[in-house]
Amino acid sequence: MFLRLLLCCLVLFTAGGAWAQQGGAAAGVDTDAIAANPGGDWLSYGKSYREQRYSPLKAINRDTVDKLGLAWSFDTDFNRGLEGTPLVVDGVMYVTGNWSVVYALDARSGELLWKYDPEVPREWAKMACCDVVNRGVALYEGKIFVGTLDARLIALDADTGDKLWSTQTADIDKYPYTITGAPRAAKGLVFIGNGGAEYGVRGFVAAYDVDTGEQVWKFYTVPGNPADGFENDAMRRAAETWTGEWWKFGGGGTVWDSIVYDPELDQLYIGVGNGSPWNHRVRSPEGGDNLYLSSIVALDPDTGEYLWHYQETPAETWDYTATQPIMLADMEVDGESRKVIWHAPKNGFFFVIDRESGELISADPFARINWATHYDMETGRPVETDIARFPEQAELIRPSSIGAHNWHPMAFSPDTGYVYIPTMESLYQYVDDENFEFQWGHWNFGVDPEQPGVPDPVLSQFLIRKMTEGHLLAWDPVARAPAWKIQHPLTWNGGVLATAGRLVFQGTSDERLLAVADDSGDIVWSYPTRAGIMAPPVSYEVDGEQYLTVLVGWGGGFGLMGGMSRDHAPPPSRVLTFKLGGEASLPENPPLQIHEPPPRLTEDEEVLSRGRNLYHRYCSACHGQDAVSGGGVPDLRHLPRVFHDNFNAIVLDGIMKKAGMVGFDDVLSEEDAYAIHAYILDRANLDKEWREQPAWWQSVKTWFYDLLSSLIAWIS
Template identity: 70%
Template sequence: MLKISSNIMSAVFVVGMVFHSLFAYAGATTKVNTESIVANSPDNWLSYGKDYKEQRYSELDRINVGNVADLSLAWSFDTDFNRGLEATPIAIDGVLYLTGNWSVVYALDARSGELLWKYDPQVPREWAKMACCDVVNRGVAAYEGKIIFGTLDARLIALDAVSGEKVWEVATADIKAYPYTITGAPRVAKGKVFIGNGGAEYGVRGYVSAYDVNTGEQLWRFYTVPANPADGFENEAMRAAAETWTGKWWEYGGGGTVWDSIVYDNELDQLYIGVGNGSPWNAKIRSPEGGDNLYLSSIVALNPDSGEYIWHYQETPAESWDYTASQHIMLADMDVKGESRKVIWHAPKNGFFFILDRLNGKLLSAEPYVDVNWASHYDLETGRPVETENARYLNEAQLVRPSSMGAHNWQAMAYSPQTGLVYIPVINSLFEYKAVDDYLYEWGQWNLGVYLQQQAVADPILAQILVRKITQGALLAWDPVKQEAAWQVPHKLTWNGGILATAGGLVFQGSAEGEVLAFRADNGEELWSFDANTGVMAPPVTYSVDGEQYVTILAGWGGAFGLIAGLEQEVSPPPSRVLTFKLGGVAAPLPANPLKQTHEPPARLTEDKAVLEKGRTLYYAYCSACHGTEAISNGAIPDLRHLPKAFHDNFNAIVLDGVMAKAGMVGFSEVLSDADAYALHAYILEQANVDRESREQPEWWKTIKTWVYGVVAKLLGFAMSFA
């Protein structure tokens, strides 16, 4: 009897502890609101950029320059897929909330990585085609007991933070009519959720919306480009913007999607949005008689309560290069000519580091932070760039820096008040912009107005070397006061991860080469590294539980460059993972990646160069964004050169009829004919057989070729540096 009573008492105690934990857990998540985000607890990471300034600086210093060498893996968590991960985890009193591929949300124990709950919004796999840049998501927002996120098919969903059950769901766009997506993380303030969307490459009209955090009711919407003037204007801001457009831009969508940076300024009670590129990219098509095309490539300040326009600054007038202004917006206070100013720091795609007065949007400074050749400088009186002669590709192709990837993309930068430096994951590259001969708008397809394909590369070894040598990435420490570089650490590849700065004198970053790295914040000295077995793009966060400091980062290779660049590996991509580190961690090493499976290709269909060139053009128009440059894939999406014979036997059924649509491979019968499919198939088989022949060459010959090609690539890169 005593034994039974003891068991009952033990069970009651356990149940009581569980309920106590749940109530404490619920209380912790309920406390997340505007005031707590402003307060910026160092133990938690409550918002996308940690707080409303979005400086990504942590006051935690238990992990520091003196002991970071002892940092090791505390735990890892495998997600359900192996595609690119871009999310910033939210850390709230011992629980991590994050998003993975296909907009799946995970809640994990921050100490152990144990899965607490998972929510799958069941995104239709065929909608992946409408995502320009992989099936990624940059994270959730937390507010008053709810976890809120956007889905790839443009829904906004709120979940109960404790149970993971859905509280409300709302469609932010009519995706039957327009190919919208959401990959960005929502922002929350004042009882509202702010979210934009993607889809400019497919021909949509951009906007940002506010929703009630408790009900999902839409409160307001601000469009970033005007619609058909004949239909009237939503507000005076749209009426003014329409005066800067010509032609029938609304038939092409216009673009201007707010796909990433949205920042609430609690000091001035303003909301800042970074507006994206034009649709199509080529300004001559969408606005043939000129015009600045507001509010493309602009930072716009809005009233967060009503969505009313306050001010704007356009960084790239008449944007024509995919130079979005949707990169990380950071708020700061700084001395400008002896006067304290509230400012915005911004390092967008166009390669200039901007300092704006956030009271009125006045340009205070703009200096290039990478190699730039589209503009010589900015006129501070007019606030406009002074373009060079080779900036516009009106009559002939032009090599332009930066490329369409930008000098800085979505990967977040960070700031350390200890050093006064802004840390930026930069890209140095160039792109040959060439206008298409005859533009034809196609719903649901890429509508750029420029050719994506660059010069053909016959040898796959050379193709890989060129990607690795010509496009350069680096971690740049930028002094915003002097407007110059303090130091720079080159990376082996481009498309490296976002940044975290800490009071321990450290800067953390993941790399495209597959490492998690820690540097001294003052001079860039590398102090620690960890092999993640895959490319790392996402930004790290740090938090503290029970006095123990942790660093967490998501590891998964993909995104826009990760897909199109290929960067072939001898192994298959591992599951995309959450990696968490602490001093003296004792987790088991990550398992080795499995070897890649390849299948010998069938014989070539033809050697007709005209057919193969047509196939290459079609491949770049419809396939390369997912399957990679020159048909070289990173492996997360099938490498078309290495597929089994059954794929080739059923090529038209797959590519035209879409028999694999439920797996994400939709059909293209609306835009491709049987003759087109034949040319496309011929090009893929040509690349497959070239690859097979290259693999069959003796190792000594491959070594010689690799060395020669490396020298050629270096010389070419040196020559291009003068472009």
């Protein structure tokens, strides 16, 4: 009996010691630890404060990668898009899923250690422009920090998941703010911005005490109503670059993603978003650059005081945000070593900016563009083309509002000197919205959101896939030119990881995880992930063994609204972890559920045209271009009959708001709902008619549409 009791105590002591050791490791993550960038752990969003996403681990390399296999997988609670970067310290992984849920996993096995659900009200999904996603947590001094979709910042105990404090960062009773970005932590503070520019908010970034959650400082990115006074000189100067009554539209400028601390210069850099509304002529009718939209702004991290800025897209009018990942580097410029920022924002230019002063060093196009020809190095401003601001008619502008590069993280390898960018090629038709009326809590573009369509939904699918392309680009920032690129079948592919194993890893929209040679772009390994990937991979080491992890689940802004169909239902969104010799496997995907639609409501072209316009104004952000869903939310063409029978109760009255589908009776009438329903049923019946055609005719038509779409894309 005594020996049994002694043995039990020994087991408990050993287990407790191991857990305490893990807790101690998390507690030791501070500013110095993140700056030191230990090779075996992944302590911050971009690995270190430089955000270069380079792992020095090299057990997985070109000679061994063919032995790389799945070690374990973990299914989250939902099946929508995942965008997060996992953090790993001493064998524990912290990831976020849909609805801002946080999971702590054993990094060796995928076993769930704890889960925290902030219970975001599902109806708040209406205020999220780009899915109910979250890009990750911050880890600092034993605490996990997560921003929630309903604009809370929450601190959790890293060992237990217990909530330590929660702060409402914005007044969501008045304003439609959201948070999808990952917080950053340094110097005893945690920094977070927000989203919601299209919905009519005024952007800001704020710092909170890591121990108490109390706000230490707040910096607005655009000026408010001059009659109320200005918070600081930076806002007073910015107001001189705005005209009209911009504050009635919120102004925009949300810091919805990139926030980077520079321990060498003790500066905080933020990427500022687009204007509200998009159209410069609407929000600032007499012109002006509209600071600090589409800018990188440097702040004092202790006080939030303005230090300098560089505006990448003055007077932005295309949704060209500067919120894309900011990377810190040192490089030689004209024989002199400079501390720089590398930045590849939506507007299609790769910027090198002096991070001490904000001086523009260079700006070169890394994708096809037609809104500007180059940057004038004396003024630091773009030289715009005649069509850029669509002055008289609709114009197809490159890049589109999704950008040449969006939030998907890029990576840098010191072994090659290349920056690896998940690049996109796309067009968007910009034209003034003649019927624009500002509406709180709804999309406010000021440009017509309805894009040109074609009667045949199959041709529409081909056109979307051909005219919105994606590739992985290796960019040489010294030569200021591409080194190589890999063309992908689809757009909206995943973020990137570079490793000392001389490999670059990227997930793709067409459901693969790739390893490519860092110097040539040759694909050396591929794994079928059974769902599209947006998130960036990370690599870490536990017990001397190297692992590779990526979050799998396709959605996000383009994933929802892009209108790209799948041949299967989305599986649970997953965490996939690989190691050499891994032998785990994934289950087959669930079949696509297609319910036969009711008959068309009408064939009146005027009603259908109105329905299409209203659908693209209020519905397409979630349910997809031309009523084609990417799978994360229901495809309205394939709904069971009961949804059509209760269409007005759902769309107008909001009887499904607890599931995330709110009512739109504040902006839609019964006549409007009828037109939208008629359009959806027309698309549903067109889809049914296609599926009922003989296989040989489908093949012929597919071949012809593929050829036609390729020709149109080439001409465009």
